[in-house]
Amino acid sequence: MNAVRTQEKRRQRAPSKRSLETRTRVLDAAEKLFAEHGFDGASLRDMAKLAGVHLAQVNFHGGAKEELFFTVVARRAGELSQLRLETLEDLKARGRPTVRNILEAFIHPYLDRAAHGGPQWLAYARLIAHVSTDIRWRHISEACFDPAATAFAGEIAVLYPGSDHRKIAAALVFSVSAMLSLTTARWRIDALAGSQSDDISMEDCLLDYCEAGIRAALS
Amino acid sequence: MNAVRTQEKRRQRAPSKRSLETRTRVLDAAEKLFAEHGFDGASLRDMAKLAGVHLAQVNFHGGAKEELFFTVVARRAGELSQLRLETLEDLKARGRPTVRNILEAFIHPYLDRAAHGGPQWLAYARLIAHVSTDIRWRHISEACFDPAATAFAGEIAVLYPGSDHRKIAAALVFSVSAMLSLTTARWRIDALAGSQSDDISMEDCLLDYCEAGIRAALS
DNA sequence: TATTTATTTGAACGATCGTTAAAAATAGTG
C-alpha cells in the first residue's frame, strides 16, 4: 500500500509553478467528484475534464486512484486538525474547558469551513463523511482524523474521570455522525421539517443536542 | 423512472416456487453487495456469482440496476416501519409516551434486527445508511422511510408543542445518524476506545445520548 | 545555447461494466 513511497523517484528539481497549478486543479476536481459520487462513482476521466487537463495528467499528479483519494483527503486534514487542536489548547490555557467548549472547538471549524470556506471546502466536508462511514478507508481515518479525535476524547475523559472509555468514544462518534449529517442529510432535515433550515441556527441546535447527549451518556 | 411500472408486462401465471427462490437468492446477494460496496461499487456479475445464478437472471428478477437497488431497499422497509409504528401505537394506547419511549420504539427494531436478525438484516442495516446519506436516493427515502419518520417527528412535537419544526426534524436526523453510526462506524468507536464494544451497552448508551440530546435541542 | 529534467500530449491496452437478445429448458394448463 505504501510501497508507493519506496518506489517514488527522487526528483532533482522543484516542480514548476505551472505544474503546481495543474496539480491543484486536478486535486480540486478530484475533491469535488469524489465528494459528490464517492470513490467508485467518480471517474478519472471526469476529473480530467473538470480540471481542464488530459487524462494522463491525473495519474501523473495524483498517482493511482487510491493514492489520489488519499492525497485529496490528506490535503486539508492538517489544517482542520490544527485549527481544532489550537482552539482546544487555547481553551485549556484559559482554565478547565466545559463539554460545550470542547465540542465547539471540534465542530465549529468543520461547519464554518463547510458554510463559508467556498465550494472546495464544502466538497471536502462531504468527502470526510465518505471516509468516516466506510471501513474501507479506516487507514485514512487513522492517519488523518484519529489523532485529533483521540485528543478530544482525552479532554472529555478529564471531565468524566470515572467514565468507561468505550462510552466516551461512542458519544464522540455519535456527535461526529450528527455533525456530518448536516452536510450529508440536510435534504432529509428539510424534507421532514417541510421547510429549509439556515446554517447558524442548525449549528446551535447541533451543539445543544451533542452537549446534552454527551453529558447524559457519561453520567 | 417509474415508467417501469407502466411498461410492466401483465403476467398470466403466478411465479413458480423455484422462481421465487432464485429471486430471493438474487435479492439477498444484491443486498449484501450493495451494503458492502455501495451502489457503484457493487457489480451485477458479483451478485450473480454470490447468488449462484447466471448474470441474466439478475436482470430478469431485478430489472435494471437502479430498479434492483430500490427493490432491495423496499423489500424490508415495510416490516421495519410497521414494527416501529405498531410499537408507537401500543405506547400511545398506554398513555402519553415519553421521549425515551418514542426513541426506543424507533431505534430498537433497527438495532435488534441488525444484531440478531441474521446476516441479511445486518446487510440491510448497512444499506439503510447508504440511502440515508446520499441525496441521490432521496426518492427512496421519501417512499420507504419518511412516512414512519414523519409520524415519529409528529409524536415528539406533541411533547414539545411550542418547538420549531425544523429543530424537531434536525434532532431526529441527528438521532438517526447516531443510530446508523453503530453499523457504519463501530470500527471507529472501537479504534478510539482501544477495545471492542458490545451491542447491548451500546444501545443503552445511544438511547441515553439521543434522549438527552432531543430534550436539550427542543427546550 | 546545449543538455538534462519535468511535464504534457496522444493513443492505446486489457478488463470490467450494465444491458440485451435469442435459443434452450422447465413448469403449468387444457
Place this chain on the structure above:
DNA sequence: CACTATTTTTAACGATCGTTCAAATAAATA
C-alpha cells in the same frame, strides 16, 4: 400429451473504466 407461459441458459453488444507508454513539448540548468 400438446400447447403455452415462464424461467434459464448462452452469448454477445457497446461503453466506460483505470492504467500505461512513448513521443512531443516546456522548463530549468550548466
